[in-house]
Every structure is written in C-alpha cells, then in structure tokens.
Amino acid sequence: MASGHPSLDLDRRSPPPSSYVARRTMEANRRADTAPERHLRAALHARGLRFRKDMRLVIDGVAVRPDIVFTRARVAVFVDGCFWHRCPLHFQTPRANGEWWARKLDRNVARDRRNDSALAAAGWAVVRAWEHEAPLGVAGRVEALVRSRQST
Numbered sequence: 652m653a654s655g656h657p658s659l660d661l662d663r664r665s666p667p668p669s670s671y672v673a674r675r676t677m678e679a680n681r682r683a684d685t686a687p688e689r690h691l692r693a694a695l696h697a698r699g700l701r702f703r704k705d706m707r708l709v710i711d712g713v714a715v716r717p718d719i720v721f722t723r724a725r726v727a728v729f730v731d732g733c734f735w736h737r738c739p740l741h742f743q744t745p746r747a748n749g750e751w752w753a754r755k756l757d758r759n760v761a762r763d764r765r766n767d768s769a770l771a772a773a774g775w776a777v778v779r780a781w782e783h784e785a786p787l788g789v790a791g792r793v794e795a796l797v798r799s800r801q802s803t
Contacts, residue, residue, distance in 0.1 A: 691780065691789055705717075717729055730780050730789075731780065738782075
C-alpha cells in the first residue's frame with residue numbers, strides 16, 4: 652500500500668538487482684554530465700553560445716532541471732537517455748523485474764511531459780534530444796532556436 656511519502660513507498664523501491672553486472676551497470680549511470688550532454692555542450696560552446704548546465708528551475712510550483720539552460724532566451728534543453736525516457740527507436744523492456752521497470756519508466760515519461768507543459772506555459776521553449784542524436788545536428792537546432800528568441 653502506498654503511503655503518499657516517496658521514501659516510504661515500498662513499490663517504488665528498487666527490486667534486488669538480477670545480477671552483479673546489472674548492479675554495476677546501474678551504479679555507473681549518471682544523473683547529469685553524461686557523455687552525450689558533454690558533447691552537445693562542447694558543440695554549443697564552439698558556436699559561441701553560453702548557457703548554464705543542470706540548473707534547477709521552479710515553474711509554477713513544478714521543479715524542473717534541464718540539462719542545458721539559456722536563461723535570456725528562455726530555452727531549456729534536455730538530452731534524454733534512450734532507456735530512461737523510452738526512445739521509440741532503441742528502448743527495450745528489461746526482462747528482469749519488468750513490471751517494476753514499466754512503472755518507473757512510465758513515471759519518467761509522465762514527468763517529462765509535465766515538465767514540458769510547465770515550461771511551455773511559462774513561455775519557455777523546450778528542446779528534447781535523444782542521446783543517440785548527433786551533437787552537431789542538435790546544436791544546430793538549439794542555436795537556431797536560441798538566436799531567434801534572442802532577437803525578439
């Protein structure tokens with residue numbers, strides 16, 4: 652039974668890892684500063700763009716933490732991992748603990764949509780990029796959006 656308090660919700664606790672390798676893999680995952688984020692930031696910086704990284708924003712009571720933030724242009728960039736955000740091209744449902752993972756990843760995607768809506772309602776533009784996308788291509792999209800919003 653859910654208590655309403657996240658730290659007490661037993662169904663949100665991670666199940667035991669299916670193997671030592673699975674445990675090590677999950678421990679190695681980073682919340683921020685991933686390789687795809689670093690490559691995108693380098694490409695944006697090379698284009699002369701300056702930004703903040705991993706900045707916490709509170710928009711109408713919703714806490715949002717974009718990977719890259721252009722404060723003046725009000726552009727928030729997220730680099731989504733294919734597994735954690737259910738990429739339509741690469742996501743594969745885990746075989747071990749499938750029901751638990753389904754609930755967890757459903758919450759991730761719902762949070763993404765909630766964050767996108769809150770940002771858009773507050774006048775922010777949101778760019779979502781997948782980890783597998785070419786950093787230079789994403790940087791081009793971001794640059795065009797940032798520059799168009801700075802000139803207005």
